[in-house]
Amino acid sequence: MKLLTHAAEVITGSGVRRKFGRQPKVDDMDRIPDGAMVYDEKRILWVGKTKDLPKRFAKLKAQSLKNKKIVTPGLVDCHTHLVHAGSRSEEFAARCAGESYESIAKRGGGIWSTVRATREATEAELFKLACERVEYARSTGVKVIESKSGYGLNIEGEIKQLNVNQLLKKKFNDMIFSSTFLGAHDFPKDQPRADYIRDICDVMLPLVAKKKLADCCDVFSDRGYYTPEETRYILSRAKELGLDIKVHADELQNTEATDLAVDLGAWSADHLLKVSEASVRRIAHSNTVAVLLPGTAFFLKTPYAPARRLIDDGARVAIATDFNPGSCNNFSLRFMMTLSALFMNMSAAEIFAAVTFNAAAALRLEKTIGTLEVGLKPLFSLFDAEKFEDIYYKMTV
Ligand SMILES: [Zn+2]
Structure with missing residues (x-):
């Protein structure tokens, strides 16, 4: 099992999934400040605020992102x-x-x-x-x-x-x-x-x-x-x-x-x-x-x-x-x-x-990936950023 802590934000996208991707609004992104995520090779086991990490995961060796990176679905x-x-x-x-x-x-x-x-x-x-x-x-x-x-x-x-x-x-x-x-x-x-x-x-x-x-x-x-x-x-x-x-x-x-x-x-x-x-x-x-x-x-x-x-x-x-x-x-x-x-x-x-x-x-993969929720594949991306907007404000050509 792996544990990421202190992400500047973890953006799960759970609301986007609930709406089948139609007319997504900011709340649907489900942005968790100072977020954490627990996962193993196959699936995501827990997502939430670092301070709310359940006791059963407390002994895991954490990789702290020091509030300098964000986590999004891959x-x-x-x-x-x-x-x-x-x-x-x-x-x-x-x-x-x-x-x-x-x-x-x-x-x-x-x-x-x-x-x-x-x-x-x-x-x-x-x-x-x-x-x-x-x-x-x-x-x-x-x-x-x-x-x-x-x-x-x-x-x-x-x-x-x-x-x-x-x-x-x-x-x-x-x-x-x-x-x-x-x-x-x-x-x-x-x-x-x-x-x-x-x-x-x-x-x-x-x-x-x-x-x-x-x-x-x-x-x-x-x-x-x-x-x-x-x-x-x-x-x-x-x-x-x-x-x-x-x-x-x-x-x-x-x-x-x-x-x-x-x-x-x-x-x-x-x-x-x-x-x-x-x-x-x-x-x-x-x-x-x-x-x-x-x-x-x-x-x-x-x-x-x-x-x-x-x-x-x-x-x-x-x-x-x-x-x-x-x-x-x-x-x-x-x-x-x-x-x-x-x-x-x-x-x-x-x-x-x-x-x-x-x-x-669009690739019919949304049943297993596309959002960061318990049970889904742990497919995510890390960015040096404080918030989602940073990653397209900076023009990466
Ligand atoms: Zn083409």
């Missing part, structure tokens, strides 16, 4: 594309200097340049790159990471990325990884569209399900990418094979992909930059989590997702990095928290819920 980054090779710094510079996306794509840039580099990299090379990135994320307090494939766009390439996810699970055993198959990220340039969809449904998905390489299947459903019909077809096949589902929805244009995600019972609908009023109401009245990715809006200089409308209508809102080489080259969830406060007008309680309980719910 932060969850529930949407990333962390396994990839190659750099797009040159095209970033060109885009910022005024070159259009179409022109960049025409000369071999855009997602296709990452696909090429990722296909060329060996599994060991991809794993090494991913490890360096995960170590950085872990140093910022992140304990749970979702990782998508989607830069292979062929059978070998996709499986290679998912294998790296499995290696990450083994190496970082103090963290939790959720693996997502995103073969339907784009269409390959070297194969007809219908053939590729057939490969996804008849070859890749059965293999992924059989080898348990992914927990979830995601589709980039948007203008110029997968149509609503194709999205429904692929995700229905994934469900048939026992995989859960997610959708990249309404990012570039409103195609009602958010509604489709709700209809199909997806864990989450992600992006929602162009979501309609009707779809906001739809997702707000469902259990599907709205995952917002403010770093992408920042990096692409586009308007942010309507976080206020979603939260005020009662949606379960999470935020994540969307870390990827093209539209958000940043793997700091804490920076996303800062952006959410500045540009989506989210309160401390809403941001707290968005990177803990609701982000866990």
Whole structure:
């Protein structure tokens, strides 16, 4: 058994859980000043004020945090594309200097340049790159990471990325990884569209399900990418094979992909930059989590997702990095928290819920993690801070 004492605050989030993550208010954070926590390898045994520590734990050797650190539920980054090779710094510079996306794509840039580099990299090379990135994320307090494939766009390439996810699970055993198959990220340039969809449904998905390489299947459903019909077809096949589902929805244009995600019972609908009023109401009245990715809006200089409308209508809102080489080259969830406060007008309680309980719910992990309560897994983060607000007031990029 282990005992932490004199935390400047322990934030359990118990009220957030009671409300299923909807419309979290400051009291729902359940902030315990001068807090303490007792836990063993498997579960949390007690949480409260240091002065109220029960006698039965009094003999434990305490690790005092001297009121200089806070304890929160382990932060969850529930949407990333962390396994990839190659750099797009040159095209970033060109885009910022005024070159259009179409022109960049025409000369071999855009997602296709990452696909090429990722296909060329060996599994060991991809794993090494991913490890360096995960170590950085872990140093910022992140304990749970979702990782998508989607830069292979062929059978070998996709499986290679998912294998790296499995290696990450083994190496970082103090963290939790959720693996997502995103073969339907784009269409390959070297194969007809219908053939590729057939490969996804008849070859890749059965293999992924059989080898348990992914927990979830995601589709980039948007203008110029997968149509609503194709999205429904692929995700229905994934469900048939026992995989859960997610959708990249309404990012570039409103195609009602958010509604489709709700209809199909997806864990989450992600992006929602162009979501309609009707779809906001739809997702707000469902259990599907709205995952917002403010770093992408920042990096692409586009308007942010309507976080206020979603939260005020009662949606379960999470935020994540969307870390990827093209539209958000940043793997700091804490920076996303800062952006959410500045540009989506989210309160401390809403941001707290968005990177803990609701982000866990976007990965269907909320039954065991996401808050610090007796019986749950002892997955927590420590920060050099006096209070929760400090950790996103300081911009950690
Ligand atoms: Zn994404």
